[in-house]
Amino acid sequence: MSTQEKFGFGMNEGRMLDLDLVDERLNDKLTQKVPSWRSCLRCGACVATCPVGIGMLGMATAAGINCRNRQVTASGNPVTVKNCLLCGKCQLVCPRGIQTRLMAIELMKEIQNHAIAV
Amino acid sequence: MSERLKHNPDNQSSTTSHRVAVIGAGPAGAAAAQTASMLGLAVDWYEKETFAGGKLNRYYQLFPGREEAEVVYRDLFDPNHYREVNKQFGRFVTGIEKQAGRLRILVDESQAKDADAVIVANGFDFFDARLKEEFGYGIYPRVITSPDLEYHFKTDISRLRRGEEDPEAVAFVHCVGSRDQQVGVPYCSRVCCITGIKQAIEIREQFPRCRVYNFYIDIRAYGNGYEELYRQAQEEYAIRFIRGRVSEASEDQYGRIRVKAEDTLLGKPVKLTVDWLVLLVGMVPACPELMLNGQSDSHGNGRSFLKADNPHASQAVASCPGLFLAGACSGPMSIPESVASGRSAAVQVFEYLKNRNSSL
Numbered sequence: 001m002s003t004q005e006k007f008g009f010g011m012n013e014g015r016m017l018d019l020d021l022v023d024e025r026l027n028d029k030l031t032q033k034v035p036s037w038r039s040c041l042r043c044g045a046c047v048a049t050c051p052v053g054i055g056m057l058g059m060a061t062a063a064g065i066n067c068r069n070r071q072v073t074a075s076g077n078p079v080t081v082k083n084c085l086l087c088g089k090c091q092l093v094c095p096r097g098i099q100t101r102l103m104a105i106e107l108m109k110e111i112q113n114h115a116i117a118v
Numbered sequence: 119m120s121e122r123l124k125h126n127p128d129n130q131s132s133t134t135s136h137r138v139a140v141i142g143a144g145p146a147g148a149a150a151a152q153t154a155s156m157l158g159l160a161v162d163w164y165e166k167e168t169f170a171g172g173k174l175n176r177y178y179q180l181f182p183g184r185e186e187a188e189v190v191y192r193d194l195f196d197p198n199h200y201r202e203v204n205k206q207f208g209r210f211v212t213g214i215e216k217q218a219g220r221l222r223i224l225v226d227e228s229q230a231k232d233a234d235a236v237i238v239a240n241g242f243d244f245f246d247a248r249l250k251e252e253f254g255y256g257i258y259p260r261v262i263t264s265p266d267l268e269y270h271f272k273t274d275i276s277r278l279r280r281g282e283e284d285p286e287a288v289a290f291v292h293c294v295g296s297r298d299q300q301v302g303v304p305y306c307s308r309v310c311c312i313t314g315i316k317q318a319i320e321i322r323e324q325f326p327r328c329r330v331y332n333f334y335i336d337i338r339a340y341g342n343g344y345e346e347l348y349r350q351a352q353e354e355y356a357i358r359f360i361r362g363r364v365s366e367a368s369e370d371q372y373g374r375i376r377v378k379a380e381d382t383l384l385g386k387p388v389k390l391t392v393d394w395l396v397l398l399v400g401m402v403p404a405c406p407e408l409m410l411n412g413q414s415d416s417h418g419n420g421r422s423f424l425k426a427d428n429p430h431a432s433q434a435v436a437s438c439p440g441l442f443l444a445g446a447c448s449g450p451m452s453i454p455e456s457v458a459s460g461r462s463a464a465v466q467v468f469e470y471l472k473n474r475n476s477s478l
Contacts (some may be wrong), residue, residue, distance in 0.1 A: 015386050016387045016388065017386050017387070017388045020390060020391050031356070039349050039352040039353045040352075042383045
């Protein structure tokens, strides 16, 4: 065992999201293109059906609530969208008929434009 | 059944000698009194206030269609839609007694009046939000309840401004005094979810730049058109629904309300400062004095909703012969449900008195 053994506890970065510090710009931009995105119920059907395991649900939450607050986007939720096959299964299973495929495309564009930190 | 209905017009006069007491003049009581009088029964109509309408008088718009609350009393309280009704408004019914097969209504402590049948429609009370101390109702002036907000909309919504400025953020807390064992309210009040959705939309219409958050446990939008309104709130009005219960509210140095909650879908704690925190209060049973002995087993504050004898067969017939229930005295109900329940109770009183007559 190393002599450099760490002490039993340390300081973690705060996890709390501060909704007062929201930045609405990205959210507004995305929901303008895909208005149905706002009606996400967070049911998880899209995540369960995704062949490459993209957390569309996390992205919905991120877009709906916290995209404006870079904390969530920086923690990586939308990043996985790069693996998207654009198969559209998520759109087929969505009970609210959200255009998830279009949203994936828009998210990819934002990543390319560096609007979302990767 | 069909034969009996056929004979109704001829037999109507035989029931007019019967007196029916209706207790309460909210939507359920009005529907019961109206229907009973139109069926030819003599109605004694009791109401503790001097006017009809109950809590409806303080409502602004109705869910899910957003009609003005007045539409309910336009028809329900129209005197042309009544026959023999003896209005006893401004009189408080303190109890109901059963004596030698008849029921007696005890009024204003000393007086009593006989009745052949009684329709209890004394409604409900709003949950006292002060019991949930962590939300600060009654402590912080910017924490209000859903009926408070409804009344502001009805009278003067500009009270929500600070000076000339519109509110920047408003949050709604669902299930205050519903589904909460801590305060003895184990049941769901059913209508608060849709009330919160409706009021959130109204806030956005009134103050378009205001951000609106709804903190919910789960959304129970059960009625016709409710889910559509929920979706509309999300899509058209961009209202944010955050799944998680507000754990506490406190006042900041400017008198705004700081809210802490867990976003259980993100798995992260959130905090938020709002101009107004609106508590969607549940429905609790109204005055306990009205209960007949042995009618109810109470929970919580010693009060209980009244129970139908066989709720699967009829929501209106209580276990005591001659006693009928209408509206939210038997449990949380929306206005259309209360009205339907009031009409149903009146029809069943009519049936009951006719059957009793023929058996004598």
